[in-house]
Amino acid sequence: MRRTVRRLLTATLAAGLGGAALMTLANASAGVQRLSAGPGQLSSPQLIAEGRQLYQEGCASCHGLDAGGIPGKAPDLHRAGAGAADFYLSTGRMPLDNPGDQPVRTKPRYSGQRIDALVAYIGSLGGPPIPKVDPSLGNLSQGMQAFTDHCAGCHQVAARGGIVTGAFAPSLVDATPTQVAEAVRVGPYVMPKFNRRLIDDRTLNSIARYVQLTQNPVDEGGWGIGHIGPVPEGMVAWLMGLAAVLLVARLIGERTE
Amino acid sequence: MAAALAGAALAAVAFVVVYIVSADTQLLGLSLGLALGCLAVAAILAGQRLVPQEHVVEERPQFGDVSEQQQLELELVEPASGISRRKMLLGVGSLAGAAVGVAAVVPLASLGPSPGDEIGSSPWRRGLAVVDEQGRQLGPEDVPIGALVTGFPAGADPRELGSPVVLVRLPQNQLQLPTDRADWAPQGIVAYSKICTHAGCAISLYRYPLYRPTSPGPALVCPCHYSTFDPTRAGKRIFGPAGRSLPQLPLAIDQAGKLVAGGPFSGPVGPAWWGVRRT
Amino acid sequence: MIRKAVRFIDERTGSASFLGKALRYVFPDHWSFLLGEIALYSFVILVITGVFLTLFFEPSLAQTTYHGSYAPLEGQHVSKAYASAVRLSFDVKAGLLMRQTHHWAALVFVAAIVVHLMRVFFTGGFRKPRDLNYYIGLTMLTLALVEGFAGYSLADDLLSGMGLAIAYAVALAIPLVGAPLAFLIWGGQFPGSSDFLSRFYIAHVLILPIAIGVLISVHLLLIALPKHTQFRGAGRTEHNVIGTPMWPGYALRAGGLFLATAGVLFALGGLVQINPIWQTGPFEPWLGTNGVQPDWYMGWLIGALRLMPGFEPHVFGYTIFPNPFFGGILLPSIVFGLLYLWPTIERRKTGDHHAHHLLDRPRDNPWRTATGAAVFSFIALIFLAAASDRIFVSFGIPYTGQVWFFRIAVFVVPVIVYRLTKLICEELRDSDAHPLRGSATREVKRQQGGGFTA
Numbered sequence: 001m002r003r004t005v006r007r008l009l010t011a012t013l014a015a016g017l018g019g020a021a022l023m024t025l026a027n028a029s030a031g032v033q034r035l036s037a038g039p040g041q042l043s044s045p046q047l048i049a050e051g052r053q054l055y056q057e058g059c060a061s062c063h064g065l066d067a068g069g070i071p072g073k074a075p076d077l078h079r080a081g082a083g084a085a086d087f088y089l090s091t092g093r094m095p096l097d098n099p100g101d102q103p104v105r106t107k108p109r110y111s112g113q114r115i116d117a118l119v120a121y122i123g124s125l126g127g128p129p130i131p132k133v134d135p136s137l138g139n140l141s142q143g144m145q146a147f148t149d150h151c152a153g154c155h156q157v158a159a160r161g162g163i164v165t166g167a168f169a170p171s172l173v174d175a176t177p178t179q180v181a182e183a184v185r186v187g188p189y190v191m192p193k194f195n196r197r198l199i200d201d202r203t204l205n206s207i208a209r210y211v212q213l214t215q216n217p218v219d220e221g222g223w224g225i226g227h228i229g230p231v232p233e234g235m236v237a238w239l240m241g242l243a244a245v246l247l248v249a250r251l252i253g254e255r256t257e
Numbered sequence: 258m259a260a261a262l263a264g265a266a267l268a269a270v271a272f273v274v275v276y277i278v279s280a281d282t283q284l285l286g287l288s289l290g291l292a293l294g295c296l297a298v299a300a301i302l303a304g305q306r307l308v309p310q311e312h313v314v315e316e317r318p319q320f321g322d323v324s325e326q327q328q329l330e331l332e333l334v335e336p337a338s339g340i341s342r343r344k345m346l347l348g349v350g351s352l353a354g355a356a357v358g359v360a361a362v363v364p365l366a367s368l369g370p371s372p373g374d375e376i377g378s379s380p381w382r383r384g385l386a387v388v389d390e391q392g393r394q395l396g397p398e399d400v401p402i403g404a405l406v407t408g409f410p411a412g413a414d415p416r417e418l419g420s421p422v423v424l425v426r427l428p429q430n431q432l433q434l435p436t437d438r439a440d441w442a443p444q445g446i447v448a449y450s451k452i453c454t455h456a457g458c459a460i461s462l463y464r465y466p467l468y469r470p471t472s473p474g475p476a477l478v479c480p481c482h483y484s485t486f487d488p489t490r491a492g493k494r495i496f497g498p499a500g501r502s503l504p505q506l507p508l509a510i511d512q513a514g515k516l517v518a519g520g521p522f523s524g525p526v527g528p529a530w531w532g533v534r535r536t
Numbered sequence: 537m538i539r540k541a542v543r544f545i546d547e548r549t550g551s552a553s554f555l556g557k558a559l560r561y562v563f564p565d566h567w568s569f570l571l572g573e574i575a576l577y578s579f580v581i582l583v584i585t586g587v588f589l590t591l592f593f594e595p596s597l598a599q600t601t602y603h604g605s606y607a608p609l610e611g612q613h614v615s616k617a618y619a620s621a622v623r624l625s626f627d628v629k630a631g632l633l634m635r636q637t638h639h640w641a642a643l644v645f646v647a648a649i650v651v652h653l654m655r656v657f658f659t660g661g662f663r664k665p666r667d668l669n670y671y672i673g674l675t676m677l678t679l680a681l682v683e684g685f686a687g688y689s690l691a692d693d694l695l696s697g698m699g700l701a702i703a704y705a706v707a708l709a710i711p712l713v714g715a716p717l718a719f720l721i722w723g724g725q726f727p728g729s730s731d732f733l734s735r736f737y738i739a740h741v742l743i744l745p746i747a748i749g750v751l752i753s754v755h756l757l758l759i760a761l762p763k764h765t766q767f768r769g770a771g772r773t774e775h776n777v778i779g780t781p782m783w784p785g786y787a788l789r790a791g792g793l794f795l796a797t798a799g800v801l802f803a804l805g806g807l808v809q810i811n812p813i814w815q816t817g818p819f820e821p822w823l824g825t826n827g828v829q830p831d832w833y834m835g836w837l838i839g840a841l842r843l844m845p846g847f848e849p850h851v852f853g854y855t856i857f858p859n860p861f862f863g864g865i866l867l868p869s870i871v872f873g874l875l876y877l878w879p880t881i882e883r884r885k886t887g888d889h890h891a892h893h894l895l896d897r898p899r900d901n902p903w904r905t906a907t908g909a910a911v912f913s914f915i916a917l918i919f920l921a922a923a924s925d926r927i928f929v930s931f932g933i934p935y936t937g938q939v940w941f942f943r944i945a946v947f948v949v950p951v952i953v954y955r956l957t958k959l960i961c962e963e964l965r966d967s968d969a970h971p972l973r974g975s976a977t978r979e980v981k982r983q984q985g986g987g988f989t990a
Contacts, residue, residue, distance in 0.1 A: 071470070072470045072471075073471070074468070074471070075467070075468040099471050100471050102472075149390070149407070150405075152461070153459075153461025153462045153463075153480055154461075154462050154480075162480070163483070164462050164464045164476070165464070165473075165478055165483050165485040165496050166464065166473035166476070166485075167464065167472070167473060186467070187403050187465065187467055189466070189467060189472055190464040190466050190467070190472050190473060191465075191467075192403055192404050192405045192463045192465050193401075193403045194404055195401050195404065197398065197399050197401075198401075198404055198406065220282060221282060222282065222283050222286070248297070248301075251301070252301050252304070252305070
């Protein structure tokens with residue numbers, strides 16, 4: 001009930017006070033669309049064959065016909081693993097228009113079933129599988145501590161993303177638990193990777209659960225203004241707080257001769 | 258205006274009711290804001306419409322009447338005119354005043370120790386084991402390539418600026434340490450102070466490329482002002498405002514195959530101060 | 537009843553005639569004269585909400601284990617300061633409302649001071665006899681910045697801890713005395729002795745608010761003694777002041793403004809979340825989060841720290857000026873030094889030593905206005921630079937590119953702004969020779985035979 005009230009008030013406030021610019025800043029980092037399809041774990045020979053077909057149409061120009069990589073352009077995918085393939089494809093990071101760009105989250109290029117086929121094909125080339133993760137087995141407190149220790153430096157403590165010189169760390173508002181686990185194990189682009197000695201499976205469950213919480217954080221204080229700290233707070237103080245009071249001052253002080 | 262006053266009363270009552278029933282922060286803020294806002298409207302309307310609107314001309318006092326100034330001057334100086342040895346007394350008087358002033362501020366020194374040896378120091382010394390946040394001793398297998406690991410000196414206070422280090426493992430062929438540090442990186446594992454040499458924040462960002470040719474190279478980055486250091490080249494600054502390299506901690510592997518310090522840091526830890534040694 | 541009260545007061549203080557005069561004190565009407573009042577009212581709200589907070593906050597760095605309503609913190613080792621700040625947000629009725637209102641009021645307080653300072657600067661309100669009061673105002677702004685930062689630092693959450701680390705580095709960067717000074721403030725090397733937080737607390741809740749309160753009283757007295765300034769206009773001279781008397785018209789309107797300020801602040805405090813420390817988590821010196829920002833009024837300092845290229849002058853391998861000195865000490869010293877010296881600078885330049893009670897419009901003094909605008913644009917750009925990491929995350933403009941852009945822009949843009957402002961002011965002044973407040977537009981009529989007359 002309290003949450004509903006808060007949502008209602010928040011929505012009214014956001015609309016009524018017209019903080020459009022703020023909303024842009026706050027939401028620009030949000031991704032495009034939540035992925036509906038789950039990770040494919042099937043790998044029948046037909047699926048692998050279908051995947052190889054898709055691979056040769058869509059990926060071979062950079063990664064090579066035999067998935068052995070093209071030096072200076074794209075890496076060898078042997079032993080890259082199904083986890084990496086699922087991460088890059090289900091977040092729309094691959095295929096990439098220009099091999100030098102930072103892969104960023106977009107609408108996936110392939111349907112869920114085609115992703116399953118591609119993942120089955122890359123998985124058949126060896127490497128770690130899609131990690132199993134179950135947020136419901138995680139512990140929020142452990143998740144918060146591990147996230148602060150390992151992830152907040154780049155992804156920001158509320159998982160709203162941040163920068164590393166030369167690249168940016170994406171916001172995690174759209175990341176599924178599986179994608180979080182994949183990224184932790186794979187270390188995509190310039191992200192560090194964490195093996196089981198550093199982050200064991202139980203801790204990984206906890207991190208996934210904590211990331212889920214940050215996607216819908218406890219905003220006891222009202223409108224969350226993007227959860228990125230003092231920059232939007234300063235904008236609200238000036239553009240809503242002081243502006244409102246100035247308007248009153250203007251109304252009562254105008255009265256001259 | 259009556260409506261505004263009624264609104265204020267209603268909203269204030271709502272505030273009390275919300276406080277008793279649920280104390281929801283949003284409803285409390287809304288009702289209290291409304292109550293005060295309605296009162297504001299009423300007061301402003303009253304000020305603009307209800308009471309007579311006067312427009313008054315008032316004389317402004319003029320400051321700086323010279324004869325009054327002279328009078329004051331005279332009263333200040335006159336009583337002293339009879340005193341002999343005025344200069345001497347004035348001199349001793351100011352001396353006494355200054356001395357008492359100094360005596361009054363000296364106790365402020367109790368606030369803190371002199372920086373002495375403490376500043377920039379570190380508990381790390383040769384043979385001290387590297388442990389994680391839980392106190393578990395770290396071995397080379399805990400620092401795989403591409404991971405960022407935070408280590409602490411065994412048995413020391415982890416909150417001390419000289420304590421936390423970042424450990425990363427790099428492929429041997431990428432390491433370009435100076436020759437005198439050639440044996441500081443067993444199995445390609447290097448350790449640097451985790452405290453940024455610019456403003457003292459924790460180096461908690463690590464950039465390590467999955468595929469080197471199409472991404473930026475390895476870097477340690479501070480999240481406060483984005484000073485960027487190269488772990489392959491002895492913590493040299495490659496971007497941002499930091500003025501010094503990250504102090505490097507020589508590493509070694511002990512008999513049990515665990516990581517230990519091979520010596521103290523290569524330089525003073527933490528943000529710089531006047532006169533700090535640069536390396 | 538009024539008669540009884542008046543008699544009671546006057547028979548004991550003899551102040552009836554004084555109070556009568558005070559009620560007739562004249563306030564010239566212009567909305568821009570209310571900016572300082574907004575700051576004053578925010579201060580009142582700060583004191584009220586602040587007193588409430590002190591009843592629940594525990595300024596101690598001693599470690600404790602969190603048990604409370606916010607599940608992700610359950611069982612974490614945190615300082616008592618942090619635990620009590622979270623507890624008063626979640627488990628004290630109206631506690632979060634007070635905490636958030638306090639924080640919003642602090643942001644609006646400093647913003648109102650800055651806007652008020654700009655009004656005083658651009659209208660020449662700082663000239664004799666009010667230069668003295670101008671210095672007091674500047675001192676209050678300085679104290680407000682320190683006071684705000686101290687408050688931000690008390691919660692011992694991740695953001696405040698990182699802010700303190702930077703403050704320590706800036707203190708350390710002061711030439712010669714930096715290290716001993718920082719050790720005095722922190723009671724040792726950062727993160728400091730266990731006394732540190734209670735020291736900041738006493739500064740925040742006692743020393744600084746009282747200093748600001750005393751200065752406010754002196755500020756108001758020094759406004760009342762020579763009476764208010766006024767803009768030029770019908771009948772207004774250097775020797776009079778025309779406007780609304782305090783009672784009843786002005787008092788009601790000013791009271792309305794106070795209520796409106798309070799209403800806006802409490803509404804913000806209830807509806808818009810600020811500094812959710814439970815999401816930020818507790819601080820440890822080895823932890824960090826991306827996108828570290830201070831409250832807005834410190835933004836220019838972090839912007840300057842980030843823009844500064846990484847150089848540290850040194851001799852024989854020993855550092856002379858640590859890098860944070862330039863952005864954290866030198867820049868604010870220059871800006872505040874310029875502000876403090878401005879009345880003197882202007883007197884020197886114009887040779888005008890007279891008292892002034894009639895205000896300039898910004899255009900009346902193109903040189904002053906242009907200089908002020910240039911300095912303002914310089915600081916505004918540094919502010920913007922402080923947000924460039926968030927600009928990158930939100931809009932994708934590369935960070936390093938932005939840093940280089942700002943490094944150049946902070947020197948080029950003010951020059952352009954100076955020239956442009958001066959030009960506009962002179963244009964306006966010349967086209968509107970009659971110094972009447974209001975619009976500079978003139979009626980343009982088409983003549984019957986063609987052509988226009990103005």
